Amino acid sequence: MAIEPVCAVIVSHHPHSGMVENFSKIIAQVAELVVVDNASAPDELQNLQNAGKTFGYQLIENRDNLGIAEALNQGVRWAKSRSYRWVIFFDQDSTITDDFVSKMLGVWETYPDRERVASIHPKYIDPVTGVEPFVRRAKDGGPIVSMTSGALMPTWIFDKIGWFASEYFIDCVDFEYCLRIRAAGFLVIDSRQAVLSHAPGQAERPQTFWGMSFRLTHHSVTRRYYISRNRVALYKRYFHVFPGWVLQSMLDAVRETIKCFIGDKHRASKFRSFLLGTWDGLTGKMGKLDTESDSH
Numbered sequence: 001m002a003i004e005p006v007c008a009v010i011v012s013h014h015p016h017s018g019m020v021e022n023f024s025k026i027i028a029q030v031a032e033l034v035v036v037d038n039a040s041a042p043d044e045l046q047n048l049q050n051a052g053k054t055f056g057y058q059l060i061e062n063r064d065n066l067g068i069a070e071a072l073n074q075g076v077r078w079a080k081s082r083s084y085r086w087v088i089f090f091d092q093d094s095t096i097t098d099d100f101v102s103k104m105l106g107v108w109e110t111y112p113d114r115e116r117v118a119s120i121h122p123k124y125i126d127p128v129t130g131v132e133p134f135v136r137r138a139k140d141g142g143p144i145v146s147m148t149s150g151a152l153m154p155t156w157i158f159d160k161i162g163w164f165a166s167e168y169f170i171d172c173v174d175f176e177y178c179l180r181i182r183a184a185g186f187l188v189i190d191s192r193q194a195v196l197s198h199a200p201g202q203a204e205r206p207q208t209f210w211g212m213s214f215r216l217t218h219h220s221v222t223r224r225y226y227i228s229r230n231r232v233a234l235y236k237r238y239f240h241v242f243p244g245w246v247l248q249s250m251l252d253a254v255r256e257t258i259k260c261f262i263g264d265k266h267r268a269s270k271f272r273s274f275l276l277g278t279w280d281g282l283t284g285k286m287g288k289l290d291t292e293s294d295s296h
Helices: 018-026 042-055 066-082 100-110 155-159 173-183 222-236 243-263 269-282
Strands: 006-012 032-038 057-061 088-091 117-126 152-154 189-196 208-211 212-213
Touching: 006 018, 006 066, 006 269, 018 032, 018 042, 032 042, 032 066, 042 057, 042 088, 042 222, 057 189, 066 088, 066 173, 066 243, 088 100, 100 117, 100 152, 100 189, 117 155, 117 222, 155 173, 222 269
Parallel strands: 006 032, 006 088, 032 057, 117 189
Antiparallel strands: 088 152, 117 152, 208 212
16 A cells, blocks of 8 residues: 555553554554654553554653643644645544545545645444444535544644644544634535544443433543533634534533433532533633543
């Protein structure tokens, strides 16, 4: 397989063994890989350093957890310093499939208005259920918003509309950037041929509560704070531009929050985080939570 002129960026935070196993698959499809580590434990960092020697990737080591957004920005800056025209992002929980990058680039090459394409996303498949999550689409046929993991972006978009929103720290970073892309008049498209195996949170198989089927993500207490806060911040910023999407997303958020409080673990603590996050989102308090710990 020919090496594509693409730089891959992976953000790690307490990486599991499967992540390192995925490196060889990714490196086989791109020109270079940069791993940005957000303050993993010493033994985990040592594993990344050893893997870097084996696979030949660049490792950026952050002593503090800077959040997913700033780590992504670090990876993009490194790619731009190496004059890459394309970057592709992967979460440590995602698994790449054969010819993934080629199929993503192939969509761009044949797209009729490709000079406006600012983000290309794959078809996501849940590894637990084997099902593709529902995708809301814009009038142009592309997804309105999508995940950053698996996203292929031209590096010029960061010069046009700026970096990922580091004040979000984690959660909604991907949706915010997609909405910013669209608000600026550029396009978000997807490839139905490129498949990425990706699971949200620590999702389990559907469970039944009160006669209804639920699938719980089991996000941590800290993540519940960021999810609720950043959703509010996102809705405030983009309601006047995308009112239909915001209203539908708010409804989805209510449903997802209800499921959490019905069947999730540590419901009382998560409810407090939900309330605090909602308040901070309304009052505009952003950035890293003072008591932040292991939130990825």
